[in-house]
Amino acid sequence: xxxxxxxxxxxxxxxxxxxxxxxxxxxxxxxxxxxxxxxxxxxxxxxxxxxxxxxxxxxxxxxxxxxxxxxxxxxxxxxxxxxxxxxxxxxxxxxxxxxxxxxxxxxxxxxxxxxxxxxxxxxxxxxxxxxxxxxxxxxxxxxxxxxxxxxxxxxxxxxxxxxxxxxxxxxxxxxxxxxxxxxxxxxxxxxxxxxxxxxxxxxxxxxxxxxxxxxxxxxxxxxxxxxxxxxxxxxxxxxxxxxxxxxxxxxxxxxxxxxxxxxxxxxxxxxxxxxxxxxxxxxxxxxxxxxx
Amino acid sequence: xxxxxxxxxxxxxxxxxxxxxxxxxxxxxxxxxxxxxxxxxxxxxxxxxxxxxxxxxxxxxxxxxxxxxxxxxxxxxxxxxxxxxx
Numbered sequence: 001x002x003x004x005x006x007x008x009x010x011x012x013x014x015x016x017x018x019x020x021x022x023x024x025x026x027x028x029x030x031x032x033x034x035x036x037x038x039x040x041x042x043x044x045x046x047x048x049x050x051x052x053x054x055x056x057x058x059x060x061x062x063x064x065x066x067x068x069x070x071x072x073x074x075x076x077x078x079x080x081x082x083x084x085x086x087x088x089x090x091x092x093x094x095x096x097x098x099x100x101x102x103x104x105x106x107x108x109x110x111x112x113x114x115x116x117x118x119x120x121x122x123x124x125x126x127x128x129x130x131x132x133x134x135x136x137x138x139x140x141x142x143x144x145x146x147x148x149x150x151x152x153x154x155x156x157x158x159x160x161x162x163x164x165x166x167x168x169x170x171x172x173x174x175x176x177x178x179x180x181x182x183x184x185x186x187x188x189x190x191x192x193x194x195x196x197x198x199x200x201x202x203x204x205x206x207x208x209x210x211x212x213x214x215x216x217x218x219x220x221x222x223x224x225x226x227x228x229x230x231x232x233x234x235x236x237x238x239x240x241x242x243x244x245x246x247x248x249x250x251x252x253x254x255x256x257x258x259x260x261x262x263x264x265x266x267x268x269x270x271x272x273x274x275x276x277x278x279x280x281x282x283x284x285x286x287x288x289x290x291x292x
Numbered sequence: 293x294x295x296x297x298x299x300x301x302x303x304x305x306x307x308x309x310x311x312x313x314x315x316x317x318x319x320x321x322x323x324x325x326x327x328x329x330x331x332x333x334x335x336x337x338x339x340x341x342x343x344x345x346x347x348x349x350x351x352x353x354x355x356x357x358x359x360x361x362x363x364x365x366x367x368x369x370x371x372x373x374x375x376x377x378x
Contacts, residue, residue, distance in 0.1 A: 257309070
């Protein structure tokens with residue numbers, strides 16, 4: 001199973017700049033239609049993600065053949081829309097954001113200790129980076145170092161206004177020191193917990209009815225200092241709207257480390273499963289996620 | 293120094309849950325990373341960083357120091373001996 005992911009936004013810098021300029025003048029819906037009619041059909045013909053997502057709908061969600069084929073198309077269109085939305089944000093466009101569980105986030109920002117937010121590649125997590133922010137606690141978001149310069153530049157620009165710092169995953173492990181430093185300083189660290197990247201250590205869980213491997217790192221980082229953890233999933237709820245789900249993940253801090261990691265990762269997987277059932281078409285892990 | 297190495301081996305073995313590794317086989321000079329040695333990875337480094345802070349009051353703030361310190365148990369022990377606060 002290859003579940004490593006380059007984690008970079010499609011397209012070159014010129015395309016990104018062009019897209020941002022365009023989105024300053026046109027409605028995102030125009031681009032949604034363009035993507036759905038011209039881009040996605042070509043992608044579906046050329047890209048292996050077609051089969052991966054079709055199997056996800058057939059085997060994991062349990063849809064019939066026709067419905068799975070249609071939902072595969074819808075899934076790719078929605079992915080196109082969240083990419084457009086990301087660049088629309090860079091272009092200064094606003095979205096209607098609803099937050100469920102905002103008080104959980106606010107409560108944790110009041111305490112002295114740092115805490116961890118675990119995300120997944122569903123919906124559009126980047127929206128949370130611009131919305132779920134605290135003036136008193138800096139948010140450190142773990143990002144892929146290989147991301148395009150144009151995306152990183154725009155993220156930096158937007159994050160600077162929201163007390164958010166980016167920590168890029170580095171081959172020399174320096175990001176680990178940054179994560180640890182941020183947490184010991186009582187800050188927030190946000191990282192995805194659904195893709196194995198860097199360390200190959202993993203933990204298996206039954207997810208949507210079959211065994212899948214999740215990275216051990218995020219759960220280890222949280223439990224090694226006994227920190228509180230929130231699952232944050234940001235789902236597209238309408239053409240111009242997103243809903244952020246903030247859910248505390250409980251684990252017994254007095255248990256052995258192994259048990260803590262098991263409990264925390266189980267809670268994360270259960271929450272992820274709940275959101276995927278709620279929004280099955282917003283699953284964006286385009287690789288063989290399950291061990292068959 | 294030898295006692296410190298022994299303590300560190302035990303603490304690392306426990307923290308990283310290296311059940312299959314006996315203390316006798318845990319060579320103090322073996323590289324901690326890569327196929328030739330114990331085969332630890334980046335997450336293990338973070339575990340050791342927390343261990344050093346909890347057990348010896350050492351806070352590693354400079355990532356550039358990391359590679360040299362975490363070469364082997366002996367290099368960690370040398371660093372602990374020179375910088376321990378408890």
